[in-house]
Amino acid sequence: DELANLPFGALLTQAETDMGKPFRWHFLENELVISQAYSAGLFQFVQNRRAAQKPTGSVLAMAPFFEGPISESLEIPAGDISALIRSDIFNPLPNSGSEAQSIAQLNKGQALVGADATKANFLKKCPDYKIIHLATHSAANNVLGEYSFVALQADNSPQKIDLLYARDIYGLHLSADLVVLSACETALGQYRKDEGIVGLTRAFTCAGARNVVASLWSVNDASTKALMILFYQEIKKGLPYNHALANAKRAFIRDNRQYAHPYYWAGFILNGR
Numbered sequence: 001d002e003l004a005n006l007p008f009g010a011l012l013t014q015a016e017t018d019m020g021k022p023f024r025w026h027f028l029e030n031e032l033v034i035s036q037a038y039s040a041g042l043f044q045f046v047q048n049r050r051a052a053q054k055p056t057g058s059v060l061a062m063a064p065f066f067e068g069p070i071s072e073s074l075e076i077p078a079g080d081i082s083a084l085i086r087s088d089i090f091n092p093l094p095n096s097g098s099e100a101q102s103i104a105q106l107n108k109g110q111a112l113v114g115a116d117a118t119k120a121n122f123l124k125k126c127p128d129y130k131i132i133h134l135a136t137h138s139a140a141n142n143v144l145g146e147y148s149f150v151a152l153q154a155d156n157s158p159q160k161i162d163l164l165y166a167r168d169i170y171g172l173h174l175s176a177d178l179v180v181l182s183a184c185e186t187a188l189g190q191y192r193k194d195e196g197i198v199g200l201t202r203a204f205t206c207a208g209a210r211n212v213v214a215s216l217w218s219v220n221d222a223s224t225k226a227l228m229i230l231f232y233q234e235i236k237k238g239l240p241y242n243h244a245l246a247n248a249k250r251a252f253i254r255d256n257r258q259y260a261h262p263y264y265w266a267g268f269i270l271n272g273r
Protein backbone atom coordinates (compact mmCIF):
# COMPACT_ATOMS: atom_id res chain seq x y z
CA ASP A 1 0.00 0.00 0.00
CA GLU A 2 1.67 3.24 1.11
CA LEU A 3 5.09 1.56 1.15
CA ALA A 4 4.93 1.58 -2.64
CA ASN A 5 5.25 5.38 -2.44
CA LEU A 6 8.28 5.36 -0.16
CA PRO A 7 11.72 6.22 -1.61
CA PHE A 8 13.75 3.89 0.61
CA GLY A 9 17.06 5.37 -0.54
CA ALA A 10 16.14 8.74 0.99
CA LEU A 11 15.80 7.33 4.51
CA LEU A 12 18.45 8.58 6.90
CA THR A 13 20.65 6.14 8.80
CA GLN A 14 21.46 8.56 11.59
CA ALA A 15 20.19 11.81 13.08
CA GLU A 16 21.39 14.86 11.17
CA THR A 17 22.36 18.13 12.82
CA ASP A 18 23.08 20.23 9.72
CA MET A 19 19.71 20.10 7.99
CA GLY A 20 20.66 22.87 5.57
CA LYS A 21 23.29 20.76 3.80
CA PRO A 22 21.69 17.58 2.42
CA PHE A 23 24.87 16.67 0.55
CA ARG A 24 26.26 15.73 3.99
CA TRP A 25 23.30 13.63 5.07
CA HIS A 26 23.70 9.90 5.63
CA PHE A 27 21.24 8.43 3.16
CA LEU A 28 20.47 4.74 3.02
CA GLU A 29 21.24 5.08 -0.71
CA ASN A 30 24.89 5.62 0.23
CA GLU A 31 25.07 2.31 2.09
CA LEU A 32 22.89 -0.14 0.18
CA VAL A 33 22.03 -1.05 -3.39
CA ILE A 34 18.24 -0.95 -3.57
CA SER A 35 15.80 -2.45 -6.03
CA GLN A 36 12.21 -3.45 -5.46
CA ALA A 37 9.12 -5.16 -6.81
CA TYR A 38 5.42 -4.62 -6.21
CA SER A 39 4.73 -8.37 -6.22
CA ALA A 40 7.09 -11.23 -5.37
CA GLY A 41 5.21 -13.55 -7.72
CA LEU A 42 5.42 -11.13 -10.62
CA PHE A 43 9.09 -10.49 -9.93
CA GLN A 44 9.92 -14.19 -10.06
CA PHE A 45 7.91 -14.68 -13.23
CA VAL A 46 9.52 -11.74 -15.02
CA GLN A 47 13.09 -12.60 -14.13
CA ASN A 48 12.63 -16.17 -15.38
CA ARG A 49 10.74 -15.21 -18.54
CA ARG A 50 12.46 -15.48 -21.89
CA ALA A 51 12.56 -12.46 -24.16
CA ALA A 52 10.02 -12.39 -26.97
CA GLN A 53 12.91 -12.10 -29.45
CA LYS A 54 16.55 -11.12 -29.49
CA PRO A 55 16.84 -7.31 -29.61
CA THR A 56 18.56 -5.95 -32.70
CA GLY A 57 19.13 -2.44 -31.35
CA SER A 58 20.85 -1.18 -28.22
CA VAL A 59 18.88 1.89 -27.04
CA LEU A 60 15.77 3.63 -28.30
CA ALA A 61 15.56 7.08 -26.66
CA MET A 62 12.52 9.25 -27.36
CA ALA A 63 11.85 12.85 -26.34
CA PRO A 64 8.83 14.64 -27.78
CA PHE A 65 9.09 18.39 -27.31
CA PHE A 66 6.04 20.18 -26.03
CA GLU A 67 5.62 23.91 -26.63
CA GLY A 68 3.34 26.37 -24.91
CA PRO A 69 2.24 27.21 -21.35
CA ILE A 70 1.19 24.64 -18.81
CA SER A 71 -2.45 24.27 -17.90
CA GLU A 72 -3.20 23.58 -14.27
CA SER A 73 -6.58 22.12 -15.19
CA LEU A 74 -5.43 19.04 -17.11
CA GLU A 75 -8.14 16.47 -16.60
CA ILE A 76 -8.48 13.46 -18.88
CA PRO A 77 -11.59 11.37 -18.28
CA ALA A 78 -10.90 7.73 -17.51
CA GLY A 79 -13.03 6.67 -20.45
CA ASP A 80 -11.38 8.95 -22.99
CA ILE A 81 -10.23 6.85 -25.95
CA SER A 82 -9.55 9.61 -28.43
CA ALA A 83 -5.99 9.90 -27.10
CA LEU A 84 -5.59 13.22 -28.89
CA ILE A 85 -5.35 16.50 -27.02
CA ARG A 86 -3.58 19.79 -27.61
CA SER A 87 0.09 19.84 -26.75
CA ASP A 88 -0.07 23.30 -25.14
CA ILE A 89 -1.41 21.87 -21.87
CA PHE A 90 2.07 20.55 -21.07
CA ASN A 91 5.21 22.25 -19.88
CA PRO A 92 8.05 22.48 -22.41
CA LEU A 93 10.84 20.05 -21.55
CA PRO A 94 13.96 21.90 -22.72
CA ASN A 95 16.43 19.28 -21.47
CA SER A 96 14.65 16.14 -22.67
CA GLY A 97 15.95 16.29 -26.24
CA SER A 98 19.62 16.50 -25.29
CA GLU A 99 18.98 13.84 -22.63
CA ALA A 100 17.72 11.41 -25.27
CA GLN A 101 20.49 12.27 -27.74
CA SER A 102 23.24 11.91 -25.12
CA ILE A 103 21.93 8.55 -23.97
CA ALA A 104 21.62 7.24 -27.53
CA GLN A 105 25.13 8.45 -28.35
CA LEU A 106 26.59 6.77 -25.26
CA ASN A 107 25.14 3.43 -26.31
CA LYS A 108 25.25 3.74 -30.11
CA GLY A 109 21.48 3.73 -30.14
CA GLN A 110 18.75 5.76 -31.83
CA ALA A 111 17.24 9.02 -30.61
CA LEU A 112 13.85 10.21 -31.83
CA VAL A 113 13.30 13.82 -30.81
CA GLY A 114 10.50 16.28 -31.36
CA ALA A 115 8.17 15.53 -34.26
CA ASP A 116 9.87 12.14 -34.79
CA ALA A 117 8.93 10.96 -31.29
CA THR A 118 5.48 9.76 -32.32
CA LYS A 119 3.35 7.02 -30.85
CA ALA A 120 3.38 5.28 -34.23
CA ASN A 121 7.20 5.24 -34.32
CA PHE A 122 7.31 3.95 -30.76
CA LEU A 123 4.92 1.08 -31.49
CA LYS A 124 6.88 0.18 -34.62
CA LYS A 125 10.33 0.24 -33.06
CA CYS A 126 9.87 -0.74 -29.40
CA PRO A 127 10.03 -4.56 -29.89
CA ASP A 128 13.54 -4.31 -31.39
CA TYR A 129 15.52 -2.63 -28.62
CA LYS A 130 17.30 -3.87 -25.51
CA ILE A 131 16.76 -0.55 -23.69
CA ILE A 132 13.87 1.87 -24.13
CA HIS A 133 14.15 5.39 -22.71
CA LEU A 134 11.19 7.78 -22.71
CA ALA A 135 11.83 11.41 -21.67
CA THR A 136 8.40 12.96 -21.81
CA HIS A 137 5.26 13.88 -19.89
CA SER A 138 3.11 11.33 -18.12
CA ALA A 139 0.30 11.06 -15.61
CA ALA A 140 -0.70 8.36 -13.14
CA ASN A 141 -4.33 7.36 -12.56
CA ASN A 142 -4.88 6.15 -8.98
CA VAL A 143 -8.50 5.18 -9.63
CA LEU A 144 -8.14 3.23 -12.87
CA GLY A 145 -4.47 2.33 -13.18
CA GLU A 146 -4.82 1.16 -16.78
CA TYR A 147 -5.47 4.78 -17.77
CA SER A 148 -2.09 6.03 -16.60
CA PHE A 149 -0.25 7.31 -19.68
CA VAL A 150 2.91 8.62 -21.29
CA ALA A 151 2.60 11.32 -23.93
CA LEU A 152 4.12 11.11 -27.41
CA GLN A 153 3.78 13.16 -30.57
CA ALA A 154 0.83 12.57 -32.87
CA ASP A 155 1.54 11.58 -36.47
CA ASN A 156 1.54 14.46 -38.96
CA SER A 157 0.21 16.91 -36.38
CA PRO A 158 2.75 18.89 -34.33
CA GLN A 159 -0.12 20.69 -32.57
CA LYS A 160 -1.37 17.49 -30.95
CA ILE A 161 -0.06 14.63 -28.89
CA ASP A 162 -0.95 10.97 -28.69
CA LEU A 163 -1.39 9.26 -25.34
CA LEU A 164 0.00 5.80 -24.77
CA TYR A 165 -2.13 4.32 -21.99
CA ALA A 166 -1.01 1.53 -19.69
CA ARG A 167 -3.90 -0.58 -20.97
CA ASP A 168 -2.38 -0.41 -24.49
CA ILE A 169 1.12 -1.29 -23.28
CA TYR A 170 0.02 -4.67 -21.91
CA GLY A 171 -0.49 -5.93 -25.47
CA LEU A 172 3.02 -5.10 -26.66
CA HIS A 173 5.69 -7.78 -27.15
CA LEU A 174 8.85 -6.21 -25.80
CA SER A 175 12.31 -7.72 -25.68
CA ALA A 176 13.64 -4.90 -23.53
CA ASP A 177 15.93 -5.73 -20.65
CA LEU A 178 15.33 -2.21 -19.34
CA VAL A 179 12.67 0.47 -19.76
CA VAL A 180 13.40 3.91 -18.29
CA LEU A 181 10.41 6.20 -17.81
CA SER A 182 12.10 9.57 -17.39
CA ALA A 183 8.90 11.43 -16.64
CA CYS A 184 6.67 12.40 -13.73
CA GLU A 185 4.89 9.89 -11.46
CA THR A 186 5.54 6.88 -13.70
CA ALA A 187 5.88 4.56 -10.69
CA LEU A 188 2.45 5.52 -9.37
CA GLY A 189 -1.02 4.26 -10.20
CA GLN A 190 -3.85 2.33 -8.61
CA TYR A 191 -3.13 0.15 -5.58
CA ARG A 192 -4.70 -3.32 -5.67
CA LYS A 193 -4.41 -5.73 -2.78
CA ASP A 194 -1.96 -8.60 -3.41
CA GLU A 195 -0.96 -7.07 -6.75
CA GLY A 196 0.71 -3.80 -5.80
CA ILE A 197 0.56 -0.74 -8.02
CA VAL A 198 -1.25 -1.05 -11.34
CA GLY A 199 0.05 1.55 -13.76
CA LEU A 200 2.81 2.17 -16.28
CA THR A 201 5.52 0.22 -14.48
CA ARG A 202 3.39 -2.91 -14.24
CA ALA A 203 2.21 -2.51 -17.82
CA PHE A 204 5.74 -2.38 -19.23
CA THR A 205 6.72 -5.30 -17.01
CA CYS A 206 3.85 -7.45 -18.25
CA ALA A 207 4.65 -6.44 -21.84
CA GLY A 208 8.08 -8.04 -21.52
CA ALA A 209 10.44 -5.57 -19.83
CA ARG A 210 12.59 -7.29 -17.22
CA ASN A 211 13.50 -4.07 -15.42
CA VAL A 212 11.77 -0.68 -15.22
CA VAL A 213 13.09 2.59 -13.80
CA ALA A 214 10.24 4.95 -12.92
CA SER A 215 9.51 7.99 -10.75
CA LEU A 216 7.50 8.47 -7.57
CA TRP A 217 6.73 12.17 -8.07
CA SER A 218 6.97 15.12 -10.46
CA VAL A 219 10.64 15.41 -11.33
CA ASN A 220 12.89 18.31 -12.31
CA ASP A 221 13.83 18.45 -16.00
CA ALA A 222 17.43 19.64 -15.61
CA SER A 223 18.46 17.42 -12.69
CA THR A 224 16.78 14.40 -14.29
CA LYS A 225 18.91 14.80 -17.40
CA ALA A 226 22.10 14.88 -15.32
CA LEU A 227 21.08 11.85 -13.26
CA MET A 228 20.07 9.82 -16.31
CA ILE A 229 23.33 10.44 -18.15
CA LEU A 230 25.24 9.29 -15.06
CA PHE A 231 23.04 6.18 -14.92
CA TYR A 232 23.81 5.21 -18.51
CA GLN A 233 27.51 5.86 -18.02
CA GLU A 234 27.43 3.30 -15.20
CA ILE A 235 25.46 0.85 -17.35
CA LYS A 236 28.11 1.17 -20.06
CA LYS A 237 30.66 -0.10 -17.52
CA GLY A 238 28.74 -3.39 -17.43
CA LEU A 239 27.22 -2.96 -13.99
CA PRO A 240 23.85 -4.47 -13.03
CA TYR A 241 21.09 -1.90 -13.24
CA ASN A 242 20.58 -1.61 -9.48
CA HIS A 243 24.29 -0.96 -8.92
CA ALA A 244 24.38 1.47 -11.85
CA LEU A 245 21.46 3.47 -10.46
CA ALA A 246 22.96 3.52 -6.95
CA ASN A 247 26.33 4.72 -8.27
CA ALA A 248 24.62 7.36 -10.40
CA LYS A 249 22.71 8.75 -7.43
CA ARG A 250 25.84 8.85 -5.28
CA ALA A 251 27.82 10.63 -7.99
CA PHE A 252 24.93 13.02 -8.57
CA ILE A 253 24.83 14.02 -4.89
CA ARG A 254 28.62 14.40 -4.79
CA ASP A 255 28.91 16.50 -7.95
CA ASN A 256 25.69 18.53 -7.73
CA ARG A 257 25.45 19.86 -4.20
CA GLN A 258 22.69 22.29 -5.16
CA TYR A 259 20.59 19.27 -6.17
CA ALA A 260 21.52 17.03 -3.23
CA HIS A 261 18.06 17.15 -1.67
CA PRO A 262 16.24 13.80 -2.22
CA TYR A 263 13.58 15.56 -4.31
CA TYR A 264 16.05 15.65 -7.19
CA TRP A 265 17.21 12.02 -7.22
CA ALA A 266 15.35 9.73 -4.80
CA GLY A 267 12.12 9.64 -6.81
CA PHE A 268 13.62 7.30 -9.42
CA ILE A 269 13.36 3.68 -8.36
CA LEU A 270 14.20 0.38 -10.03
CA ASN A 271 11.63 -2.35 -10.30
CA GLY A 272 13.76 -5.36 -11.13
CA ARG A 273 17.35 -6.03 -10.21
